[in-house]
Amino acid sequence: MSTLAPQPRGIPVPNPSARSQEYWDAARRGELTFQRCATCGFIGLRAFMVCPKCQGSDSERATSAGLGHLYSWTVVWRPPYPAFVVPYAPCVVELDEGFFMISAVVGCEPEDLVAGMRLSVEFHDASDDIALAYFSPVAGV
Amino acid sequence: MTHPYHDVAIVGVYNTAQALELEGHDAESIALEGGLGALADAGISPSEVDGVVGQFAQETVLELGLGPCTRRPNMLGIPAVLEAAALIVSGECEVVLISAGGARLHRERSHTAPWTRPANELVVGYGLFTAAEFALMARRHMIIHGTTTGQLATVAATIRNNGHDNPDAVYFGKGPFTPDDILSSRMVADPFHLLDCAMTSEGGCGLVLVSADRAGDRADPVWILGGATDSYGPAYTVAPVWDYKTRDGADPAGEVGARAARLSFRSAGLFPADVDVAELYDPFSFEIIRQLEVFGFCKPGEGGAFVEGGHIAHGGELPVTTDGGTMSFSHAGIAAQQLQRVIRSVEQLRGTCVSHQVVGAEVAICSNGGSGALFTDVMLLGSERP
Numbered sequence: 001m002s003t004l005a006p007q008p009r010g011i012p013v014p015n016p017s018a019r020s021q022e023y024w025d026a027a028r029r030g031e032l033t034f035q036r037c038a039t040c041g042f043i044g045l046r047a048f049m050v051c052p053k054c055q056g057s058d059s060e061r062a063t064s065a066g067l068g069h070l071y072s073w074t075v076v077w078r079p080p081y082p083a084f085v086v087p088y089a090p091c092v093v094e095l096d097e098g099f100f101m102i103s104a105v106v107g108c109e110p111e112d113l114v115a116g117m118r119l120s121v122e123f124h125d126a127s128d129d130i131a132l133a134y135f136s137p138v139a140g141v
Numbered sequence: 142m143t144h145p146y147h148d149v150a151i152v153g154v155y156n157t158a159q160a161l162e163l164e165g166h167d168a169e170s171i172a173l174e175g176g177l178g179a180l181a182d183a184g185i186s187p188s189e190v191d192g193v194v195g196q197f198a199q200e201t202v203l204e205l206g207l208g209p210c211t212r213r214p215n216m217l218g219i220p221a222v223l224e225a226a227a228l229i230v231s232g233e234c235e236v237v238l239i240s241a242g243g244a245r246l247h248r249e250r251s252h253t254a255p256w257t258r259p260a261n262e263l264v265v266g267y268g269l270f271t272a273a274e275f276a277l278m279a280r281r282h283m284i285i286h287g288t289t290t291g292q293l294a295t296v297a298a299t300i301r302n303n304g305h306d307n308p309d310a311v312y313f314g315k316g317p318f319t320p321d322d323i324l325s326s327r328m329v330a331d332p333f334h335l336l337d338c339a340m341t342s343e344g345g346c347g348l349v350l351v352s353a354d355r356a357g358d359r360a361d362p363v364w365i366l367g368g369a370t371d372s373y374g375p376a377y378t379v380a381p382v383w384d385y386k387t388r389d390g391a392d393p394a395g396e397v398g399a400r401a402a403r404l405s406f407r408s409a410g411l412f413p414a415d416v417d418v419a420e421l422y423d424p425f426s427f428e429i430i431r432q433l434e435v436f437g438f439c440k441p442g443e444g445g446a447f448v449e450g451g452h453i454a455h456g457g458e459l460p461v462t463t464d465g466g467t468m469s470f471s472h473a474g475i476a477a478q479q480l481q482r483v484i485r486s487v488e489q490l491r492g493t494c495v496s497h498q499v500v501g502a503e504v505a506i507c508s509n510g511g512s513g514a515l516f517t518d519v520m521l522l523g524s525e526r527p
Contacts, residue, residue, distance in 0.1 A: 007266070007268065011266060011268065012260070012265050012266070013265070013266055014261075014262030014263070014265055014266055015262055016262060017262065020262055020263075042387070045263065045379075045380075046263065046379060052387045053387045071281070071382070072277045072278070072280045072281040072284070072382075072383070073277070073280060074272075074273045074276035074277055074280060074330045074331050074332075074333075075328070075330070075331040076268055076272075076273050076329070076330045076331075077327065077328045077329060077330070077331075078253070078272075078327075078328075078329045078330070078335075079253075079268050079270075080252060080253045080257060080258045080268060080269070080270035081252055081258070081268070082251050082252070084268040088267075088268055090267045090268060090269050090273050090277065091277075092277055092281075092380045092381070092382055100380045100382045100385065101263075101380055102263060102264050102267055102269065102379075102380040103267060104267045104268070110331075115284045126266055130266070132266045132267070
């Protein structure tokens with residue numbers, strides 16, 4: 001069997017930008033954060049300066065409960081870089097707060113993946129500076 | 142219906158040799174060869190060119206000694222053609238050359254092609270690349286509509302068989318393929334098997350556009366009936382979410398290209414039923430199914446059934462990607478394989494295809510991009526000036 005697992009150190013890791021540093025700092029503390037527009041309530045993972053829904057400029061970071069469901073996924077067998085261990089399962093998670101993010105499912109077999117399955121966030125170090133958010137299945141609804 | 146684009150004709154097209162590797166060339170030299178070939182096809186001297194659009198626009202101005210000359214370094218396909226058309230209708234230019242090419246861009250075969258590997262911070266750590274990004278969109282369509290891997294494989298087999306029959310295709314004679322052959326190729330990014338995906342190769346190409354006045358005495362000008370472009374943001378930067386939208390009442394991101402198609406058909410005064418051949422961009426098999434839906438050839442969710450029964454094959458009601466596309470004809474990276482959808486449309490409308498000519502084709506649709514990249518560009522071309 002090939003239980004899906006976090007990638008080992010050595011994969012290409014993100015270079016945080018001035019705008020995203022807050023996200024990565026929170027990730028190292030084990031917190032998943034997102035951006036919320038103070039005007040219209042639009043939320044998204046990306047740290048936006050201008051709300052893409054109402055174009056308002058007043059927004060803030062908020063912390064997610066880290067629970068969501070599997071919106072879409074793939075199982076990769078031919079990675080873009082040799083450092084990635086296959087198979088792995090990049091996915092789109094729809095968080096309960098209502099935003100989408102790219103992640104990867106871990107802690108189950110590729111055959112167990114099913115649309116709508118409940119997922120919970122967990123963080124794993126990809127380097128000394130970067131922790132990546134992964135999602136693993138949780139029981140119940 | 143009149144539109145400024147109707148005053149522009151494509152009078153020269155050319156593909157260089159296309160191959161897995163082209164010795165003695167780099168991207169710039171093969172693009173230049175493509176441009177010179179298009180000028181020769183048009184019977185126009187390089188000295189008549191007063192505008193260059195594309196990947197090496199400035200270098201081409203220097204190489205051909207065209208200065209002072211308009212240059213627009215546009216790295217895309219259909220948007221470059223529409224920019225060239227706009228230069229003509231605005232009166233800035235009379236003869237515009239477009240060229241593109243790729244060679245020596247992808248020789249490190251332990252990695253996927255460089256243009257498939259996004260470095261953006263929100264995706265890079267998850268091992269995403271184009272096949273995985275597009276798979277996330279395809280999976281969503283399968284969840285919503287029950288689209289099957291067999292239907293995806295039918296698309297791939299159809300297009301690869303077009304290339305199998307095309308002597309100019311990189312994978313000429315490598316088939317024929319059945320859907321089962323596609324499904325038994327190794328898995329790349331589920332649901333995409335190796336043969337559901339575009340290949341990588343090397344090659345160049347070019348086009349020449351002129352004003353209607355200059356095209357008047359030519360036997361075979363091809364006319365721009367309409368064209369438009371849709372984007373939801375930069376490719377491979379954020380999650381490719383089918384349902385993503387921020388404008389009230391807008392199409393979701395999974396339907397990117399629907400607006401571009403509506404605008405194109407409106408400019409042309411035509412409907413999908415008027416199209417004789419569809420030179421659709423085929424980065425992955427699923428994208429054909431999606432485009433048939435969002436361009437209006439069938440209803441949402443019906444694209445999977447539409448591609449069955451030989452409907453999109455040679456001799457079918459709507460032949461698709463008749464040269465073999467990026468799966469079998471060529472995929473040289475950057476813009477060449479995007480421009481080649483326009484070039485193949487021109488060949489179909491001239492009636493000069495060496496394989497799988499659609500007899501009497503008068504209207505062609507062509508496209509670039511795809512949902513996994515959050516953009517889709519559309520053009521309609523015709524053999525008669527509207």
